[in-house]
Amino acid sequence: MSGFDDRDALIAAARRALEHSYSPYSSFRVGAALRFADGSVVTGTNIENASYGLALCAETVAVAKAMDGGVRGGLVAVAVTGDGADIITPCGRCRQVLHELADLGATDPVIWCAGTADVAETRLSELLPRAFGPGHLD
Numbered sequence: 187m188s189g190f191d192d193r194d195a196l197i198a199a200a201r202r203a204l205e206h207s208y209s210p211y212s213s214f215r216v217g218a219a220l221r222f223a224d225g226s227v228v229t230g231t232n233i234e235n236a237s238y239g240l241a242l243c244a245e246t247v248a249v250a251k252a253m254d255g256g257v258r259g260g261l262v263a264v265a266v267t268g269d270g271a272d273i274i275t276p277c278g279r280c281r282q283v284l285h286e287l288a289d290l291g292a293t294d295p296v297i298w299c300a301g302t303a304d305v306a307e308t309r310l311s312e313l314l315p316r317a318f319g320p321g322h323l324d
């Protein structure tokens with residue numbers, strides 16, 4: 187797959203992931219989907235907690251699932267979608283979490299932020315310029 191097919195398939199995967207959101211406190215469901223260079227896709231959704239500040243974002247859950255499966259790089263694309271009609275972009279913490287996985291494979295993934303009607307396309311490096319990463323600890 188390439189181009190729009192790839193984009194729309196990844197957004198569709200993020201929308202499916204959102205169906206499993208556990209978000210009783212915000213009632214704001216978020217789905218994320220990660221595509222890797224080998225074509226594999228890993229999804230995540232937001233998981234909230236009665237201790238509100240402990241909520242896990244969809245993107246962070248997806249990265250944790252991928253890394254738990256042994257993935258250490260190859261992140262080429264990310265799709266994020268929320269419940270509302272508006273486009274949502276990954277929060278600051280998620281940008282940093284995504285950067286760790288991207289940096290391991292020296293990729294700069296395209297980020298598709300999907301609303302009901304529109305899709306905003308950006309890059310992780312645009313969302314998180316001059317990012318702190320593993321190399322800074324050398």
Ligand code: THU
Binds near residue numbers: 215216234242245
């Ligand atoms: N949320 C995400 O899952 N990803 C983001 O990038 C932004 C926010 C979730 C966290 C919380 O469960 C809900 O959206 C409302 O903030």
